[in-house]
Amino acid sequence: MVKQKIGKGWDSLGKPAAGVSDGNYYWLGDYELCSQLRKEEKFDGQYCRVELEIPDALVEEGCPQTDPLAIVLGVCMPRSCNDDQLHKLIQEYSPYKTVIDCELDVHFSIPSIIVLATLALWVALQISATFFSPESWIWMCLNIKINTRRALSTKRAPESLHALHGLEFITFIWFITAMVYNLMQPYIENVAFSYDSVPYVTAHPTNNYSYLVDGLLALSALYTTYLLYGEVTTVKDILQVLAKTLVERCSRSWWKNLLFINNLFGVKDTCVDFGYVVSLEAQYFVPLIVLIYLARSRLFTAKIIAILLLSLSISFSFYRAFIESLPPAPLLTAEPIAPERIEQMLNALVISPLTRASPTIVGFLFGVCMWNEDGVKYKDIFGKLFTVIMTLFSAFAALFVMFSLLPFATSSAGHPLFLAFYAAFHRPLWAISLLSFLYLSHHGSFAWIHAILTWRIFSPLSKLTWIALIVAEPIILFIFSALNRPSYATNWSTEMCSDNVNLVDPNNLKALIP
Template identity: 20%
Template sequence: MSFKNKILICTLLFTLVFGDSKTKDIYNDFFNELVNRKELVAQIKTKLGDSEEAGFALIKMLDAWSKLPSGIMDGNLIDLGSFDECYGIEYNNIYGKYCLGIIQFNPQTEKYFKVFGIASRKPRPRLLLNPEPRLMGLGDDYTGLHFAACVPSTMSAAEIPGLFKYTEDFCYSKATEPELSARAIVTITILAIFLCLVLVSTSYDIALNYFKKEPYHELLIAFSFLHNGRKLFRSSKNSDQLLCLNGIKAMSMMWVITGHEFSNVMFAPLSNFFVLQEWLNDPANMFIMGATVSVDTFFVVGGLVTVYTFLKSMDKGAKFNVLLFYFHRYLRLTPAYFIMALIHLFLLNHFGNGPLWKVVDVELVDSCETGWWSSLLYINNYVQKGTCVPQTWYLQVDMQLFVLSPLILIPLYKWPKIGLSILGFLIIGGCVSPFVIGYVKHINAGMLNNEDTEKFMTYYYAATYARFGPYVIGMLAGYFLYKIKTNKIRIHLKSWHVITLWLVFITGLVACVWAGYPLNVATEEDRWGSSLYLAFNRPAWAVAVVGVIFLCVSGYGTPIDKFLSWSVFQFLTKLSYSMYLVHICVISIRTSLLRNNIKFSSFAILHVFWGDFMITLGLSLILCLTFESPIIIIEKYLFHRSEKTKASKQ
């Protein structure tokens, strides 16, 4: 942004609050509120009294208020004041009450932002641009200045005088601290029971190892951290496994977390908010803005593994039971998900506090209250708003595709030509469906340039009928990989074929990430371009991913295959589901605990990523060992026993 534009913005900043030319009066009112605050002092004195202690409490309250920040021309539109100073005030059963308020810009501010080139397609952080009116009690979606007030807990937000608008939604006080509810106590009890199971089972396992004895029953060590930890850290080199998938899934999960780090920082209190537009306009950053294709990698792998394992099990003489097929899947995913839902619903509010803590309520708690039951039935993306554990929209889509998969699996096994024909038809449908949706609903290519993000999510991004393309491409790949691994199809490629294919697939991966750049920075709707992008970009990504897998499995990518099969990636892949459930919670809590503004830069966010990643890794390890691994052991025992029983009856 040029210096001239910054001066113009600084001059217009206060004028645009009311949309008139009374700049001098607005400046006077604004500085009177920030500096003099005579009316406020008088009101607080009536609440506190005239004693020496009351005077000290008054001084602390005024000191905790926001001050006029520096760097407004760079987008420092929020000052958080001193949350802890205000929150810690206690006098005569009256507590400090911290409130975050806003001066709302006039609607014409949007026009001036575009004129000055700050945000022709500006990012939409939830605090600064209020996409959800309930956050700051506003009915409109305009940028504003956000400042903090500190008043006695007996004063309501509506009583706070001045230009800023305060609501109880963003007020915090010890007087209104949430107490542990009966449901929270039940949740803690459930977690405590599992902790006891872990302690007893692990102690028993340690004793067995010390005395070199076998367990009396395998279920007695089902919750042992020692037993499950050994499995978790043990690497496999089974030739039947597609080991290169480990590296692909592990790196994709890290990419997902990185993308969420950057998307979440746009909701944080930034001291250089206007620099976001420059960052978004830089094509080098498409690595982050195009990271959504990492989810399609999981769709590809999901479809591929479903077909591959199904055909392998049928070769071994297994009988296909649809109900057990569904039950295995539900039991595999739901226990850890259920525990995370309980934590989100009843315990998350007690994990901390801060100026932005109500964001945790809106994003993680409230959405879980409205959507917990449909989320656990994996139908939330069609039944109601508010996904419990918000990133698990993917689980809804993946489970629905899994439920429908027998319609392809059975024909693919019994009548391969029919099954392959169905897959071919679905692959075409996977391109046509998003094109029609994008064109009819006027959906732009990416989230950032969609004015209506809810429409983008509802009709395209979280809709099974718009996202199944990569999954069925993965299913087709799973069929041919099964043929290759069982030597029913042999592939012989010359060196120049191999080099050419690697170049094509790697170029395809890079192209799919950067292809959306012109659409992301476009200032006007490109209906055809966006629809074509939605139709072909994700399927093209899926084809490129499948190509890499084929070359690795066929023995034509030894160095890359060895890297992707690295034991570290095997370990991370085993934790990937737990990491997926945990990481948004970690990122959101860290952001909501902020007491000061942060300066946006790519290096700063990547630095933060590694801290969040390690915390996520540690929590995921606990979640996996406590809820994922034991369920797998219990499930294997139950079904193995039932098979033995059937065999004995025969």
Template identity: 20%
Template sequence: MLQVRWTAVTLMCLLFHQAAFARNVSLKCMQDTTTFLVELEKETPRQYAVLMYDAFGKMGSDVEGGNVNRLGSVRECRSVEGPEFSGQYCQVFLKQDRVEYFVGVCVPDSCTESEVQTLMYYEAFEQGRISLIPPVPSVLMSDSTLGIFMTQCYSDSTHLDLSAINCLFVCSVLLALPLVASIYVALIKRKKLREVRPGAGLTQTSNTNQYGAVLSNGSATQDATQTSDQNAENYQQNFTKSFLSCLHGFSIQNSGEGLLCAGNSASSYSSLNGIRILSLLWIISGHTVQLSVWNKLDNDKRWKEMVESNPLYVFAFSGPVYLAVDSFLLLGGLLSAKSLLSSIRRSDNTLSTGLVAHFLIKRFKRIQPLHLFIVCLTIGLFSVAQSGVFWFIAEDEIFNCKKYWWLNLLLINNLFTITDICAPWTWYLSIDFQFYATTPLLIFMYRLNKRVLVVVSIVLLMVSSVTGALITGFLHLPVHQPTTLAYESYFQYYYNKPYTRYGPYLLGILAGIYMTTKKETLIKKQWQAVIGWLCSLSVMALVVGLAYVLREVPPHLSLPHAVYQGMHRSLWALALVWIILACEEGYGGFADTILSLSLWTPLSNISFACYLIHPIIIILYNGKQETTMHYTDLNFFYLFLGHLLLTVVAGYLLTLLIEKPYLFLMRAKQ
């Protein structure tokens, strides 16, 4: 079989030598490649050549269902030790009959990426095109012409540069400091518990009498000296007390207090924790599927046929899933209005410039320690981890974080295209802070004149809706997040931009103002509650259902797509406002019982860290896969549960070691 497959190896070697001079392939690369090919021609090839050939990606079954990628074996290729070279795993990205896929190849490590691409596919005199990668047969794809648009090679060693080393060091120090403080606090407490002073009171009295006698018989100089010593001792005691207090506040013992306690605070709305956690679970479920689909499933076509047209997959399909982000924006607006109004009441009912500045700085300090830690962790962790078959997403993250970390620092990364920003999921933090900064302005309008607030709010809602509709119509955008990275215009012009996503946050601010300042209940009779619930649930069902009806990308300007895109996020948020209000006024029923469960409180306490860390866990898992993932409902349900468990554990640790301690440290500096 081996001889049949490689009958043209000798001719190919001669052609490769000719190509080396014509296409600038190094002599060392050509010699090593020729050695490998000649060895394969032998009746009994050496083990290294067999392993290299075996590590090549080969076509599998169910190409019709989407199984087009030929991964090969990274592990087997990296184990190759040739006469004068080692095995190097590369991916050659091809296009055939409008289908894009990649093939894993094992080549000598003396060849560069450009040389591998030259050797894989070139023109050789009248022999025409010769390729080490056979195309998909014409029985499966009508056009057998191959086109190479990229080649990428992976090393079996990690590439740590200065930025990665610095990030690893910073992350290690930030994690170590609370641990050291915790150990020190634990030792101090243990020492105090073990101290036994049976004669402490007698000794203290004796010393007092002794020093009293000295002072009564001493000179004025001695008295001054004693006073100075006492002041120094008092200063030292105060400093020690402050240091120990700061150390305790920075420790795990302090950060963990109440973190996992169940129950709802009397000052907060009981249903918010439930909405927050259910939305987070929805997002983790969506990312579990979405990021896997980007890596190409081995039944990709069948997945699309099954999932994209069935509303039962509302937890996996990208359109409805990311309505959970609009739920977050609504909650953010509601709580920001509530927080600012409470601060105004505590400040003699005055909305001053200083109060607004403190309001914004407090928010900045609240989110940035953990946010920037995640940026640093992304660079360090992905640089240390050994690359795998699907490591290209992780490599993009490393490159983008090294280049664009300052966008995360300034909280403006959402203003750039999502394919060129560090940790793309953190765009939400930027847009949330930008919207947060508008809360004081709207509160000022409310205090100035309520009618002005109503007019401005209507105008802002219309601008946000019309902008989203126009962008969707003229750019022919889908109404949901695409399942491939091909639709860059969706991310670049619509998805993460403040001028298209402000509606839910604005409704949250208005809801927060109303619920904080209302004098009486809105729902006065049972029939009003029934009508409200019917309208709310109908709107939510309509918003979710239409995402499936309008799932196709419009080839031309489509009015239904434009109208849906412009209005569906605000309609979803408006329905959620009703649910929150109904639960607060005693008309929540079963929904209020579920949303107000004490279970949600500890999860809500760590939800910020869980949101930031879960994509890293998913990317690491997907990037380290050695085979293409296969979608079944059961497979991905178990995968979701695994990601969820790791996310909760990692989120708890990050909250305990990073979020809470450094939030305390920043408060202590005030």
């Protein structure tokens, strides 16, 4: 009996697995055997993950990186041992620095109970507002039936920018696919899979993809300007629109999310990695409404202010990237970049309201211009020439943003001026390229593409893009972290996971319900 218990305990221990050369450093053993020993009361054990931090100098001589190689080992440890005792036990067999995480008896903490109670109260208010149907606008904002009908409505004004909904949804799908490729890295056994694809041109759009958020910001600003320009005429109207939008965009998370200020506290303090996106959208809405209101009476002044703000945003981004020698964008590189520099870049260039303001300003400028003109006259030679020039510029700008960082990804090196230029200009360039394509499509170019983008189903789907973007990240993390052992990643499996995330996302499911 004792030998059998020892044998099962040893069998549950993590051992070197196949694929070590591909980055499989997850030797997790058998969780079920450890759990079975506890259930049979043969050994009061707990399953622990022991991370052994082996210095790079012992792995590859002359390696310029200082990040240690982390080997994760699954061990069935005595439940009666505390953290210090577990570390002493491991140090008897390993001289390396260790990090130990053991399974816990999960109990709801006081903050968790408060959050659950708040959510329960929120749901109760919605149910009450739905059944009693009071006519107050505050209660109407909580009415599930009314808001579901509005969210799923496919009714569209004949003069609206219908192609915008298609572009927004396609950008969302692209963004989710790239998120899967990047967020899965801690949960796959062949970690080298992610780095092996870095030199390939076809994989680069899922490696360098943060500018897709700027496309969504630009599309949102354009649509807001296009809908409200000419209609918001008083301060009272502005406050009504602001209140309505804040209610619709209100997030059910911590106070930083509730106040839309999580991006002001650093990249580590956001509830989810992409929570800053909703905060930026909400923060930009207020000055955008002010610009729209000003443009009603002083269009030229509003354009000058917008151009000055655009120049300030680009200049500030260039200055921070060049002076501090920051990476131009968050992406995987063949030679890893120090985590400190990555965090500095995220705080300075990615979540900062000033550095990310340029796409919203571009959206405003396109919105007021499209409102005040009748489109390109194709029978006019100048109109045709303008269309050709705008098409070429849109294509070259998009290709530059998508692929010009490929040499940097493969070498982690580049001229400081070019890297700072890319950091400052790639976001407004992507916004201009995307909105130029929308402008041309709206006025008759690319007829077959325009027919696809104006598909009616994109209208309800695009309304839920911002909420679905936040919900997608926990779904991705759940899919990978819920597995007993790391998965083996391939392009097909990653694409399948991306499709599943888009289907499982409750917001997209709601939009697909007839």
